[in-house]
Amino acid sequence: MSVQAATLESISSSLKSLSIAATSVVSHAASTSPDSWKEAVSSLATGANFQYTKTLLFKPKTAKTAKAYPVLVVAKNDTETNTTALGKEINQKEMRLAAPELLQDFLGATKDDVSPLSVSKANGPEGSHPLLVVLDAFVASSEEQFAFHAASSEKTIFLTGKEVAKYLESTGAKVETIDFSKLASNPAPMPKANAPSASGVSAPGVTQAPVANNNAARARAADAAKNPDAELIGITVRKDGDFPEWYQQVLKKGDMLDYYDVSGCYILKPWSYNVWQAIQTFFDAEIKKLGVENCYFPMFVSSDVLEREKDHIEGFAPEVAWVTRAGSSDLEKPVAIRPTSETVMYPYYAKWIRSHRDLPLKLNQWNSVVRWEFKHPQPFLRTREFLWQEGHTAHLTLEEADKEVKQILKLYQRVYEDLLAVPVVPGVKSEKEKFAGGFYTTTVEGFVPTTGRGIQGGTSHCLGQNFSKMFNITVDDPKATDETRGTPEGKLFVWQNSWGLSTRTIGVMVMVHGDDKGLVMPPRVSQIQTVIVPCGISAKMTPKEKDTILDACEETARSLREAGIRAKADLRENYSTGFKFNDWELRGVPVRLEIGPKDLEKEQVVAVRRDNGEKASMKTKELVHELPKLLDAIHDSMFKKADDIYRAHRKVVTKWDDFTRTLNTKCHVIIPWCEVEACEDAIKDRSARQGSEGEAQDERAPSMGAKSLCIPFDQAQYPDIAGLECPQCGQKAKRWTMFGRSY
Numbered sequence: 001m002s003v004q005a006a007t008l009e010s011i012s013s014s015l016k017s018l019s020i021a022a023t024s025v026v027s028h029a030a031s032t033s034p035d036s037w038k039e040a041v042s043s044l045a046t047g048a049n050f051q052y053t054k055t056l057l058f059k060p061k062t063a064k065t066a067k068a069y070p071v072l073v074v075a076k077n078d079t080e081t082n083t084t085a086l087g088k089e090i091n092q093k094e095m096r097l098a099a100p101e102l103l104q105d106f107l108g109a110t111k112d113d114v115s116p117l118s119v120s121k122a123n124g125p126e127g128s129h130p131l132l133v134v135l136d137a138f139v140a141s142s143e144e145q146f147a148f149h150a151a152s153s154e155k156t157i158f159l160t161g162k163e164v165a166k167y168l169e170s171t172g173a174k175v176e177t178i179d180f181s182k183l184a185s186n187p188a189p190m191p192k193a194n195a196p197s198a199s200g201v202s203a204p205g206v207t208q209a210p211v212a213n214n215n216a217a218r219a220r221a222a223d224a225a226k227n228p229d230a231e232l233i234g235i236t237v238r239k240d241g242d243f244p245e246w247y248q249q250v251l252k253k254g255d256m257l258d259y260y261d262v263s264g265c266y267i268l269k270p271w272s273y274n275v276w277q278a279i280q281t282f283f284d285a286e287i288k289k290l291g292v293e294n295c296y297f298p299m300f301v302s303s304d305v306l307e308r309e310k311d312h313i314e315g316f317a318p319e320v321a322w323v324t325r326a327g328s329s330d331l332e333k334p335v336a337i338r339p340t341s342e343t344v345m346y347p348y349y350a351k352w353i354r355s356h357r358d359l360p361l362k363l364n365q366w367n368s369v370v371r372w373e374f375k376h377p378q379p380f381l382r383t384r385e386f387l388w389q390e391g392h393t394a395h396l397t398l399e400e401a402d403k404e405v406k407q408i409l410k411l412y413q414r415v416y417e418d419l420l421a422v423p424v425v426p427g428v429k430s431e432k433e434k435f436a437g438g439f440y441t442t443t444v445e446g447f448v449p450t451t452g453r454g455i456q457g458g459t460s461h462c463l464g465q466n467f468s469k470m471f472n473i474t475v476d477d478p479k480a481t482d483e484t485r486g487t488p489e490g491k492l493f494v495w496q497n498s499w500g501l502s503t504r505t506i507g508v509m510v511m512v513h514g515d516d517k518g519l520v521m522p523p524r525v526s527q528i529q530t531v532i533v534p535c536g537i538s539a540k541m542t543p544k545e546k547d548t549i550l551d552a553c554e555e556t557a558r559s560l561r562e563a564g565i566r567a568k569a570d571l572r573e574n575y576s577t578g579f580k581f582n583d584w585e586l587r588g589v590p591v592r593l594e595i596g597p598k599d600l601e602k603e604q605v606v607a608v609r610r611d612n613g614e615k616a617s618m619k620t621k622e623l624v625h626e627l628p629k630l631l632d633a634i635h636d637s638m639f640k641k642a643d644d645i646y647r648a649h650r651k652v653v654t655k656w657d658d659f660t661r662t663l664n665t666k667c668h669v670i671i672p673w674c675e676v677e678a679c680e681d682a683i684k685d686r687s688a689r690q691g692s693e694g695e696a697q698d699e700r701a702p703s704m705g706a707k708s709l710c711i712p713f714d715q716a717q718y719p720d721i722a723g724l725e726c727p728q729c730g731q732k733a734k735r736w737t738m739f740g741r742s743y
C-alpha cells in the first residue's frame with residue numbers, strides 16, 4: 001500500500017474548505033531533527049508567538065495476520081509522551097516507533113516532514129481510515145498558535161490547536177484526545193489483588209503479590225530498550241535494547257543509506273560508499289602485487305552456461321533472477337542475471353588457456369551480483385543486489401592454487417583487522433558449508449556481540465578441477481611423455497580458485513563498533529577523519545572576533561588536509577554547536593576538534609575521541625604530527641576492544657550438555673569435532689530444539705540452531721585433540737571446530 005503525499009497545495013485547499021485561514025507559511029533551511037527545525041525557524045525571526053510540536057508514528061504489536069493499525073501521536077514538543085502509559089490508555093501493545101517505510105506507506109511522509117497535515121482523506125478509504133490519531137489535549141483545546149511541518153521539512157505552517165483538531169476530525173481518521181500530563185502522573189494500574197495467580201489458587205484475605213503478566217514484562221522491555229538521550233541525538237532505541245531497530249536507525253540517521261522502492265535493495269550514500277572505496281583501494285593494490293588483472297564480464301548469463309555445473313547451480317538456482325521479457329515481447333530464451341560469475345567466465349578460460357605458458361591466469365572484477373532471496377532483507381548483510389569483487393584464477397598445480405587461496409584470505413583478514421578494526425577468525429569451512437561445486441572453502445568469520453551471532457566475512461575457495469572438467473579447461477601436461485603427448489592422457493585440467501569480498505563488510509563494521517549515539521567509524525575508512533567545530537561564539541562578539549575563530553577552523557582543516565588527513569571545518573551558520581556535536585557523533589567521525597576563543601589564546605585545540613569520549617588538548621603547531629598518532633591509537637583501541645569481546649565469546653566445550661547452554665550465553669562454541677556431515681545436521685537440530693525449550697520466549701531472537709562456522713587454522717591454541725570424542729555423536733574427533741548461531 002502507498003498513499004499520495006500531502007502537498008502545500010492540497011493542505012491549503014483542505015484548510016480552505018474548513019474555513020481555516022492558514023496564511024502563515026514560512027520557508028527555511030531543511031530540518032532533520034527537532035533542534036534543527038527550531039534553529040531554522042528561529043533564524044527567520046518571525047516575531048510570532050507560537051509553540052513547537054512533534055508528530056510521531058507508532059506501530060503497536062499486532063498479530064501477524066492482523067492489519068497494522070498505526071498510531072499517530074501529535075503533541076506539544078515538550079509534552080512527555082510515555083508510550084507504555086499511552087498504550088495502556090488506548091489498549092495497544094508494545095508501541096514502537098514505526099520504521100521509515102511505514103511512515104511512507106501510510107502517510108507518504110518522512111520523519112523530517114511528518115505532521116498532522118500529512119493525514120488526509122487520501123490516506124484511507126471513507127469509513128475505514130487506517131490511522132488512529134492521538135492528539136495532545138493541551139493542543140486540542142488551545143487557541144494558541146503551534147508550528148507544524150507543511151508537507152516538507154523546509155516549510156512550517158502556524159495553526160491554532162483548535163484548528164488542527166478541526167482539521168484532523170475532517171480527515172476521517174479516528175482521533176482520540178489524551179491528556180498526557182495525567183497519563184504521566186498516574187502509575188500503571190497494578191493487577192487486582194484477587195486475580196488468579198499462576199497456579200490458579202488464591203487464598204482469600206491474603207494480599208497477593210502482583211503477578212507480572214507477559215504484557216507488562218514486554219512493555220518494560222520496550223521501555224528498557226529506549227534510549228534516554230533520544231531527543232538529543234535521534235537514535236530512539238539502545239543498541240542492546242532493540243538491536244534490529246537500532247541498526248536501521250543508525251544506518252539511516254548516520255547517512256549511510258537510503259531505502260529504495262524495490263524490496264531488498266538499498267542506496268549506498270557517499271558516507272558508506274566511501275568505506276567500500278577505501279577497501280577497494282587497499283585490496284586492488286594488493287592483488288595487483290600478486291599479478292591479478294581487472295576485467296569486466298557481462299551481467300547476463302544464458303541458461304545453458306549457467307546450468308553447466310550441476311552442484312554449483314543447485315546451490316544458487318532458487319535465488320537466480322531471470323530476464324524473461326523485453327518491452328512487451330517475451331524473450332525466446334530467458335537470460336539469467338549472474339549470482340556469481342564462475343559459469344560466465346569459464347567458457348572463455350577454456351578458449352584463452354591454450355598452453356601451460358598461459359598459466360597462471362588471474363582475473364578479478366569489481367561488480368554487483370543479484371541473488372533474489374526471500375528471507376528478511378537486512379541492509380549490507382542480506383540484499384538482493386550487492387557490490388563485491390570476484391577473483392577467478394587458474395593454475396597449473398594444486399600447490400600454486402593452495403598458496404593463492406591463503407594469500408587472498410590473509411588480505412581479507414587485513415581488510416577487516418587493519419582497515420575496519422574488526423577481528424576475524426580465519427579457517428576452513430566444513431564439507432556442508434563449503435562453496436557449491438568447489439573443492440574446499442576458506443573463510444574469515446566475524447562476530448556480532450550484541451546478538452552473539454557469527455557472520456561470514458569473506459571467502460576464498462579452491463575449486464580444484466571440478467569446473468575445469470565441466471568447462472574443459474585444459475593444457476598440455478609439461479611432464480607428458482612422447483607416448484601421451486597430444487592424447488587425452490597428456491592433457492591436464494587446470495586448478496582453479498575463486499574468491500569474493502562484498503559490501504557486507506560495511507554492515508559488520510557498523511554492528512561491531514556502533515553505539516547508542518550512532519556510528520563509530522574506524523579512522524582508516526572514514527570519509528572524514530576529523531571535524532573542526534568552532535566553539536564559544538556568542539552574540540556579544542564582534543563580527544571580527546567571530547571571523548577570527550571561523551578562520552582558525554578553516555585554516556586548521558586546510559593544513560591537516562595538506563598533511564594527508566581527511567579534515568573538514570563545520571562552519572554551518574544556522575546550527576548550534578550542540579547540534580553539530582550530535583550530528584558528527586551520529587555519523588561517527590573519529591575525532592572532533594574544538595576551537596574557541598580561549599584555545600586561540602593558548603594556541604591549542606581540544607580533541608575529542610568518538611570511540612571513548614576522551615578529551616585532550618593539543619598544541620596547534622603539533623597537530624599535523626599528533627593527529628595521525630591519535631587516529632592510529634583510536635584504530636588500535638577499537639580493534640582491541642572488539643577482539644577482547646570476541647575472544648571472551650569463544651568457549652571450548654567438550655560435553656554436549658554444555659553446548660546449547662554456552663550458545664545461549666551469546667557465545668560461539670569450539671568443540672573437538674568428528675567432521676561428519678550428518679553430525680553437523682544433528683547439532684543444528686538439537687541446539688535449535690534445546691534453545692527453544694530453555695530460553696525465555698522472545699520472537700525477535702529466535703533460537704536458531706548452530707552451524708559450523710569454521711575449522712580455525714590455528715589449532716595449536718586448543719588442547720591436544722588426540723583421544724577426544726565428538727560431544728554430539730561420540731565418534732573420534734578430528735579437529736577443533738567453531739560452531740555458532742549466525743547471520
Ligand SMILES: [Zn+2]
Nearest residue numbers: 674679726729
Ligand atoms: Zn560428531
